[in-house]
Amino acid sequence: MQDTLTKKIFDVDEVRKDFPILNREVDGKPLVYLDNAATSQKPESVINAISDYYSNYNANIHRGVYSISIKASEAYENAKIKVKEFINAESEREIVFTRGTTEAVNLIAYSYGLENVNEGDEVIISEMEHHANIVPWQVLREKKKAVLKVIPVNDNGELIIDEFKKLLSDKTKIVAVCQISNTLGTINPVKEIVRLAKEKNKNIAVIVDGAQAIHHTKVDVRDIGADFYVFSSHKMYGPMGIGVLYGRAELLEAIPPYQTGGDMISTVSFKGTTYNDIPMKFEAGTPNVEGAVGLTAAISYINNTGFEAIHKQETELLEYATEQLDLIKGLRIIGTAKEKTGVISFVVEGLNALDIGIMLDTSGVAVRTGQHCTEPLMDRFGIPGTVRVSFAFYNTKEEIDIFVNALKKAIEILR
Amino acid sequence: MDKTIQEIENEIVDEFSYFDSWQDKYEYIIELGKKLEGYPEDKQTNDNKVKGCQSSVWLVTDDEDGRIIFKADSDSTIVKGLIALLIRVLNGRTPDEILNAKLEFIAKTGLQQHLAQTRANGLAAMIKQMKMYALAYKAKQLN
Numbered sequence: 001m002q003d004t005l006t007k008k009i010f011d012v013d014e015v016r017k018d019f020p021i022l023n024r025e026v027d028g029k030p031l032v033y034l035d036n037a038a039t040s041q042k043p044e045s046v047i048n049a050i051s052d053y054y055s056n057y058n059a060n061i062h063r064g065v066y067s068i069s070i071k072a073s074e075a076y077e078n079a080k081i082k083v084k085e086f087i088n089a090e091s092e093r094e095i096v097f098t099r100g101t102t103e104a105v106n107l108i109a110y111s112y113g114l115e116n117v118n119e120g121d122e123v124i125i126s127e128m129e130h131h132a133n134i135v136p137w138q139v140l141r142e143k144k145k146a147v148l149k150v151i152p153v154n155d156n157g158e159l160i161i162d163e164f165k166k167l168l169s170d171k172t173k174i175v176a177v178c179q180i181s182n183t184l185g186t187i188n189p190v191k192e193i194v195r196l197a198k199e200k201n202k203n204i205a206v207i208v209d210g211a212q213a214i215h216h217t218k219v220d221v222r223d224i225g226a227d228f229y230v231f232s233s234h235k236m237y238g239p240m241g242i243g244v245l246y247g248r249a250e251l252l253e254a255i256p257p258y259q260t261g262g263d264m265i266s267t268v269s270f271k272g273t274t275y276n277d278i279p280m281k282f283e284a285g286t287p288n289v290e291g292a293v294g295l296t297a298a299i300s301y302i303n304n305t306g307f308e309a310i311h312k313q314e315t316e317l318l319e320y321a322t323e324q325l326d327l328i329k330g331l332r333i334i335g336t337a338k339e340k341t342g343v344i345s346f347v348v349e350g351l352n353a354l355d356i357g358i359m360l361d362t363s364g365v366a367v368r369t370g371q372h373c374t375e376p377l378m379d380r381f382g383i384p385g386t387v388r389v390s391f392a393f394y395n396t397k398e399e400i401d402i403f404v405n406a407l408k409k410a411i412e413i414l415r
Numbered sequence: 416m417d418k419t420i421q422e423i424e425n426e427i428v429d430e431f432s433y434f435d436s437w438q439d440k441y442e443y444i445i446e447l448g449k450k451l452e453g454y455p456e457d458k459q460t461n462d463n464k465v466k467g468c469q470s471s472v473w474l475v476t477d478d479e480d481g482r483i484i485f486k487a488d489s490d491s492t493i494v495k496g497l498i499a500l501l502i503r504v505l506n507g508r509t510p511d512e513i514l515n516a517k518l519e520f521i522a523k524t525g526l527q528q529h530l531a532q533t534r535a536n537g538l539a540a541m542i543k544q545m546k547m548y549a550l551a552y553k554a555k556q557l558n
Contacts (some may be wrong), residue, residue, distance in 0.1 A: 351492075
């Protein structure tokens with residue numbers, strides 16, 4: 001699928017036809033999919049691109065001299081260019097494909113972290129991070145006897161930037177924060193965070209976890225100014241199993257490989273091995289060509305829909321759902337940041353989130369319950385877990401009505 | 416005890432067959448959960464906790480003439496309802512009866528399909544814990 005020059009006029013009914021799964025039923029009721037922060041559904045163009053790849057030009061890439069291998073190699077390299085343009089990186093050399101956001105963070109922690117963080121050095125993360133942006137830094141802390149500092153969150157679920165300023169020190173080597181919280185929907189001022197870190201010391205590496213941002217808002221990595229920016233394809237309407245690590249070329253060149261094997265080498269002999277150039281240096285083994293092809297189609301889909309239309313629809317849904325939920329007695333929304341995107345976490349007094357989730361499922365409504373891989377954040381708010389609904393541009397107000405009515409009924413039964 | 420484990424399991428399968436939808440089935444489980452009582456509050460400790468991902472379950476046992484009495488609680492009403500079903504089947508049984516119980520009602524009611532695939536509810540962990548208690552009692556009796 002090519003990017004069209006003129007954007008389609010946004011019509012949610014038309015958009016929904018692009019996503020085959022949205023037409024299915026659960027237990028005789030239409031599926032209302034409100035777990036988009038966990039993974040997004042896939043448009044037909046993505047599904048077709050993957051099918052086309054396997055039907056017509058599946059081959060291992062980079063070394064084949066025959067036509068379908070050349071075509072597959074081209075598709076893989078084109079995916080990098082597509083991603084580069086999508087996030088406005090300077091060069092496709094700065095785009096490393098990983099298995100997903102989690103692997104990308106691990107790569108930075110192991111490669112950049114082990115190389116640059118020493119005993120007593122400090123890594124700053126935030127209280128609202130996903131476990132994927134906590135645990136790799138804890139491992140680094142153990143390995144290097146480093147110090148992990150945490151930016152606190154206020155009662156609205158916003159980062160306390162004044163506290164961040166106080167945490168920055170001469171020992172700070174890494175700052176790693178999410179652009180959007182997967183649990184609260186809070187949009188963090190990542191550009192300001194980068195600026196503050198760089199003002200303290202331009203050598204502090206700033207990593208932005210963009211897993212929840214990349215599909216909601218236009219990301220410009222050079223405007224944000226981060227050294228590394230990471231995200232997953234599957235949250236942005238692309239396939240699972242592929243993600244992106246953007247890193248500034250000069251940093252990627254300076255750090256060692258993360259895994260080793262085929263494709264990441266230049267020459268191999270038993271005396272020694274020289275590594276390939278970036279980004280291949282970080283891509284050991286046969287890459288996920290299917291994923292790259294699907295991701296390319298997903299980016300085209302987003303480009304053709306346009307962030308303006310996506311943002312408008314998602315904001316309307318967020319505002320409408322928030323209004324409706326505020327009317328329910330005993331319901332408390334966790335995360336009331338001024339800058340917020342299409343995620344609502346909530347608790348209902350006296351009721352267990354799991355029970356609510358199971359009852360919503362019996363009405364065909366798919367939501368997430370529990371801690372959302374953010375256990376420290378749950379502790380911060382003193383709650384065992386929440387029910388979380390998260391929207392995509394293909395959701396409708398009618399779906400929110402179905403959800404709210406099902407929720408009211410679930411509360412009535414459970415009380 | 417008058418009825419065998421098998422007979423009680425059959426009763427449960429029968430009861431569930433009256434409901435057409437999962438909504439109704441869960442409504443029934445919720446009613447059972449609300450009625451489950453008798454767990455001593457001072458025993459809601461970590462030692463008595465069965466690990467589930469999204470709910471806490473507490474389980475203790477008593478021994479009456481070589482038969483095991485389970486008492487359990489949870490912060491999830493649905494999980495409490497599931498516990499009520501397990502207790503109905505397994506309470507007052509000998510360790511051997513509990514160890515040999517196949518608990519086929521879970522599959523036959525469709526609960527298996529609905530619940531067992533996700534670790535969220537801790538159903539599997541709960542059954543395992545009940546059997547562990549039975550095994551411990553059996554070992555104690557043999558000594």
